[in-house]
Amino acid sequence: MNYVMSFVIGGLICVVGQIIIDTFKKNNAYLLVFLVVTGAILGFFGVYDKLVEIGHSGATVPLLGFGNSLAKGAMEEAAEKGFMGALSGGVIRTAPGVAAALIFGYIVAVIFNPHGDK
Amino acid sequence: MKYNKDNYKKVVDELTPKNKILKNCVMAFIFGGAICLLGEIINDSFVAWLSISDDEASPMTSVVLIGMSALFTGLGWYDKLGKIGGAGTVVPITGFANSVVSPALEFKKEGFILGTAANIFKLAGPVLIFGYFSSFIAGLLSMAIK
Numbered sequence: 001m002n003y004v005m006s007f008v009i010g011g012l013i014c015v016v017g018q019i020i021i022d023t024f025k026k027n028n029a030y031l032l033v034f035l036v037v038t039g040a041i042l043g044f045f046g047v048y049d050k051l052v053e054i055g056h057s058g059a060t061v062p063l064l065g066f067g068n069s070l071a072k073g074a075m076e077e078a079a080e081k082g083f084m085g086a087l088s089g090g091v092i093r094t095a096p097g098v099a100a101a102l103i104f105g106y107i108v109a110v111i112f113n114p115h116g117d118k
Numbered sequence: 119m120k121y122n123k124d125n126y127k128k129v130v131d132e133l134t135p136k137n138k139i140l141k142n143c144v145m146a147f148i149f150g151g152a153i154c155l156l157g158e159i160i161n162d163s164f165v166a167w168l169s170i171s172d173d174e175a176s177p178m179t180s181v182v183l184i185g186m187s188a189l190f191t192g193l194g195w196y197d198k199l200g201k202i203g204g205a206g207t208v209v210p211i212t213g214f215a216n217s218v219v220s221p222a223l224e225f226k227k228e229g230f231i232l233g234t235a236a237n238i239f240k241l242a243g244p245v246l247i248f249g250y251f252s253s254f255i256a257g258l259l260s261m262a263i264k
Contacts, residue, residue: 015146031208055154060179065211070249071257091250097181
């Protein structure tokens with residue numbers, strides 16, 4: 001059941017993204033920024049956790065889940081450490097993903113060559 | 119309606135974009151759903167094999183998906199998937215990884231520091247800045263409310 005819900009919720013979030021792409025016809029960077037900020041807002045109001053309960057990876061894998069982790073990390077650390085927690089909480093929570101993207105990305109870019117056929 | 123030489127172009131214009139958007143949405147649903155399903159399978163595998171909680175497995179799943187996406191981008195496969203899957207390959211975290219690797223590869227010819235390393239943030243930079251900024255505001259607001 002979790003697998004079905006992951007597929008359906010994840011798929012639906014991507015459909016929303018596709019509609020945004022087809023409607024506004026902007027660079028993908030706009031969509032990525034929109035998703036992260038929206039995820040953080042939904043995370044702040046505690047709405048996104050309910051979606052994660054229903055959709056599991058279908059809600060955590062899309063970039064909205066990244067925004068949700070950012071907001072939740074900052075809020076939890078802020079409750080413990082105050083201002084410094086608000087500053088660092090989101091960064092700490094999402095550090096593995098960001099570091100992985102940068103480090104793996106750099107290694108891949110060093111090993112492989114660009115594909116010139118586009 | 120009869121199709122003749124005069125209204126043919128108009129009919130095509132009316133029909134094409136709508137069908138394309140529908141098709142794009144179906145492909146986005148399938149590809150995005152498949153990537154999230156893959157994430158759930160990886161997540162469950164970590165929980166089962168390492169006997170850890172769901173909360174601990176979630177970042178590990180992200181790291182694995184990001185690693186796979188980076189490799190696929192290096193091999194040139196991710197862009198091919200992206201042409202079919204559209205937003206289905208952009209919205210998941212794998213799309214973020216792709217947006218890190220693509221400019222890094224593209225600017226390789228300008229050197230490993232000013233080319234690859236400097237341009238690795240070209241698309242990821244905006245995401246991280248807006249993401250960190252909104253998390254900071256969320257943290258501050260949560261303090262103010264309490």
